[in-house]
Amino acid sequence: MRRFERKQNIFHNKDALGESYRPERIQERDEEIDEYMDALQPVVDGWEPNNVFLYGNTGVGKTAVTEYLLKVLREDVDRYDDIDLHVLSLNCKTLNSSYQVAIELVNELRPSGGEISSTGYPQQTVFKKLYQELDELGGTILVVLDEIDSIGERDELLYELPRARSNGKLEHAKVGIVGISNDFKFRDRLDPRAQDTLCERELHFPPYDAPELQNILESRATVALAEGAYDDGALNLCAALAARDSGSARQALDLLRLAGEYAENRDDEGITRDHVEIAREKLEQERVVEGMRELTVNGHYALLAVVSKAAQRETPCRMRDVYDEYVSLCEKADIEPLAQRSIHNHLSDLRMLGILSAEENRTGSRGNYYSYALDVPFSSAMTALTDVLSLESVLEDIRTTAQRHGIV
Ligand SMILES: Nc1ncnc2c1ncn2[C@@H]1O[C@H](COP(=O)(O)OP(=O)(O)OP(=O)(O)O)[C@@H](O)[C@H]1O
Numbered sequence: 001m002r003r004f005e006r007k008q009n010i011f012h013n014k015d016a017l018g019e020s021y022r023p024e025r026i027q028e029r030d031e032e033i034d035e036y037m038d039a040l041q042p043v044v045d046g047w048e049p050n051n052v053f054l055y056g057n058t059g060v061g062k063t064a065v066t067e068y069l070l071k072v073l074r075e076d077v078d079r080y081d082d083i084d085l086h087v088l089s090l091n092c093k094t095l096n097s098s099y100q101v102a103i104e105l106v107n108e109l110r111p112s113g114g115e116i117s118s119t120g121y122p123q124q125t126v127f128k129k130l131y132q133e134l135d136e137l138g139g140t141i142l143v144v145l146d147e148i149d150s151i152g153e154r155d156e157l158l159y160e161l162p163r164a165r166s167n168g169k170l171e172h173a174k175v176g177i178v179g180i181s182n183d184f185k186f187r188d189r190l191d192p193r194a195q196d197t198l199c200e201r202e203l204h205f206p207p208y209d210a211p212e213l214q215n216i217l218e219s220r221a222t223v224a225l226a227e228g229a230y231d232d233g234a235l236n237l238c239a240a241l242a243a244r245d246s247g248s249a250r251q252a253l254d255l256l257r258l259a260g261e262y263a264e265n266r267d268d269e270g271i272t273r274d275h276v277e278i279a280r281e282k283l284e285q286e287r288v289v290e291g292m293r294e295l296t297v298n299g300h301y302a303l304l305a306v307v308s309k310a311a312q313r314e315t316p317c318r319m320r321d322v323y324d325e326y327v328s329l330c331e332k333a334d335i336e337p338l339a340q341r342s343i344h345n346h347l348s349d350l351r352m353l354g355i356l357s358a359e360e361n362r363t364g365s366r367g368n369y370y371s372y373a374l375d376v377p378f379s380s381a382m383t384a385l386t387d388v389l390s391l392e393s394v395l396e397d398i399r400t401t402a403q404r405h406g407i408v
């Protein structure tokens with residue numbers, strides 16, 4: 001039997017490419033950090049803190065910069081004896097109302113054993129307990145609510161908490177909220193009162209471009225990878241791919257980590273562009289599979305129709321043709337087809353998920369129409385569909401057609 005054996009020729013510290021790693025230095029965010037520091041300045045001056053709302057796409061450094069900056073703030077505030085700063089950080093991912101967030105905050109403030117249960121109290125009672133705990137702690141308190149969009153429509157806490165002091169509910173504590181979100185619509189959906197308070201200072205983190213990602217990767221690679229275990233070409237490609245797709249540092253780091261795993265598994269000496277290409281394909285496949293889970297069977301068939309067109313080299317292809325293909329696939333699978341309108345909606349969903357792309361064509365007299373094409377590699381879509389559909393013969397036909405047209 002094969003036994004485990006230590007392999008460390010590629011990675012020096014693989015954890016440094018993972019999600020829980022806290023980078024020592026933040027690259028390429030000087031302007032944003034300046035703005036962020038301005039927003040937090042009142043804390044150092046001893047005034048009531050601003051409420052800050054930080055937004056930007058996934059993976060652009062919102063959490064990393066916030067953690068870094070709050071650490072710096074804590075250290076710097078230490079020099080002033082008259083400031084007593086506390087930071088309460090909460091990830092709201094699993095908390096979908098003000099009530100749940102308030103309970104979590106109370107329990108974070110209470111000593112262990114004194115926690116309250118997460119059901120059974122009226123909301124105002126929980127808020128009152130929260131104010132009590134905050135007041136007991138006193139000083140300046142920053143409440144950091146990451147992934148705050150999870151709180152949804154029940155956002156009362158976001159306007160009640162910042163007003164608690166002026167409403168006489170807090171005497172000793174000066175509280176500021178830092179809200180973080182990657183959902184651009186969240187701000188607009190907020191209750192107007194919550195919007196006014198929470199968004200006192202708004203900070204936007206834009207996506208990274210390729211040179212920025214390259215720098216972030218380089219500084220991470222020196223910590224994470226063994227010396228000589230990668231070349232510039234590999235980092236370059238990770239940066240370029242992530243910049244083109246999302247501008248996310250997380251995506252770039254994921255590509256590099258996965259490419260490193262491939263190199264390691266194959267006992268190769270270092271990470272090359274080829275390993276990055278394999279990693280890219282694998283990540284894309286995961287994204288498609290992930291996206292597919294959110295779709296209904298008819299969504300899968302709508303995708304199958306586009307895939308089938310792609311196998312015949314007939315994409316981009318217009319709605320009417322996708323629909324005809326869909327109907328004929330339904331016949332083969334012996335299921336009742338949906339109306340064209342519904343399939344149109346499914347195609348829009350697939351487009352939102354980044355699985356399809358749609359191009360608008362202008363025809364002048366007859367109005368505009370969209371033509372659809374795959375926005376992921378053919379093989380990724382096929383693998384994902386094979387996982388969710390039990391349609392062996394149909395999929396086999398498509399595969400053969402694709403081979404005949406030189407697609408795979
Ligand atoms: N400017 C940067 N310098 C160094 N590392 C960075 C930088 N920006 C992001 N990273 C790294 O990229 C990864 C993703 O960043 P982060 O978690 O901060 O993203 P986010 O904006 O909070 O995304 P999400 O909205 O998905 O929570 C982390 O590993 C982080 O350490």
Ligand SMILES: [Mg+2]
Pocket residue numbers: 062063064146
């Ligand atoms: Mg984050």
